[in-house]
Amino acid sequence: EDKVVQSPLSLVVHEGDTVTLNCSYEVTNFRSLLWYKQEKKAPTFLFMLTSSGIEKKSGRLSSILDKKELFSILNITATQTGDSAVYLCAVDPNYQLIWGAGTKLIIKP
Amino acid sequence: DGGITQSPKYLFRKEGQNVTLSCEQNLNHDAMYWYRQDPGQGLRLIYYSQIVNDFQKGDIAEGYSVSREKKESFPLTVTSAQKNPTAFYLCASSIVGTSYGYTFGSGTRLTVV
Numbered sequence: 001e002d003k004v005v006q007s008p009l010s011l012v013v014h015e016g017d018t019v020t021l022n023c024s025y026e027v028t029n030f031r032s033l034l035w036y037k038q039e040k041k042a043p044t045f046l047f048m049l050t051s052s053g054i055e056k057k058s059g060r061l062s063s064i065l066d067k068k069e070l071f072s073i074l075n076i077t078a079t080q081t082g083d084s085a086v087y088l089c090a091v092d093p094n095y096q097l098i099w100g101a102g103t104k105l106i107i108k109p
Numbered sequence: 110d111g112g113i114t115q116s117p118k119y120l121f122r123k124e125g126q127n128v129t130l131s132c133e134q135n136l137n138h139d140a141m142y143w144y145r146q147d148p149g150q151g152l153r154l155i156y157y158s159q160i161v162n163d164f165q166k167g168d169i170a171e172g173y174s175v176s177r178e179k180k181e182s183f184p185l186t187v188t189s190a191q192k193n194p195t196a197f198y199l200c201a202s203s204i205v206g207t208s209y210g211y212t213f214g215s216g217t218r219l220t221v222v
Contacts, residue, residue: 009149034211042199042213043152088151095206096167099144099151 002027004091006100014108017079021103023089024071033072034097035063036088043088046074079107111136115200115214122187122194122221130185130217132200138212139205141183145169146197146216155198158183159205187219195221 007022025033032050036043047056049065049072056063060079065072076083084107090097113134122128134141140159144152154167158177172191177183183202187194200214 004151006151041197041215043211044213045211090152096154096157097152097211099153101149101151 002093002098004089004098004100006089006103010104012106018077021074021087023100025091027091027093029093031092033065034090035074038086081107081109083107113202113212113214115217120217120219124221125189127186127188130198132183133181134202138202140203142201143185144199
C-alpha cells in the first residue's frame with residue numbers, strides 16, 4: 001500500500017531557529033513529491049521535486065529529494081512567526097496525490 | 110482572478126440530514142477533487158472527476174456522493190449514511206495529467222450537531 005509518513009507531527013521552535021521537516025514515502029510508482037503550506041484553510045504550493053539531489057529554494061525555504069532512500073526534507077532557516085503552519089508532503093504515483101499527515105510547526109516569538 | 114470557491118465556510122447539520130457542499134472553479138481545469146481532513150491526519154480523497162459527467166471514488170467514498178454536470182462545478186453531498194461526517198472538507202482542481210498545479214478552495218467545516 002502506498003504511503004507517505006511525515007515527521008515530526010508537531011514542532012515548536014523560537015523565532016530565528018532553523019527547522020528541518022521530514023517526509024518519507026513508499027509508493028509503487030513515483031512521479032514527483034510535493035510540499036504544501038497550510039496556514040488556516042487552503043494549502044498553498046511550495047515545491048515540486050522530481051530528481052534526486054537537486055535542491056529547490058525559495059527565500060528561506062529549501063527542499064531536496066533522495067529517491068534512493070525515499071525521503072525528502074524541507075528546511076526553513078531564520079524562522080519567523082509567519083512560518084507557523086501545517087506543512088504537508090504529498091507524493092504523486094499516478095496524478096492522484098497521496099498525502100502525509102502533516103507537520104504542525106509553531107514559531108514562538 | 111481565477112480560483113476555487115467553496116461554500117459555505119461553516120455548516121452545521123443535524124444527524125440524519127443530507128447536506129451539500131458547493132465547489133466552483135473558474136480556472137478552466139478539467140480535474141476536480143474532494144478531500145476530507147481530520148485533525149492530525151493528512152488529506153484523504155473522497156471523490157475525483159477528470160471530465161464532465163464522469164467521476165471516480167477515492168479512498169473514503171462511502172456515505173458521500175458527487176455530480177459533475179458542468180466543468181466549473183463539483184458539489185459534494187454528505188449523506189446520512191456517513192457515520193462520522195464532522196470534518197474539514199477541501200475541494201481542489203488541476204489540469205488533467207499534472208499534480209503540481211493543484212489549486213485548493215478555502216474549505217468547508219462541517220459539524221454534525
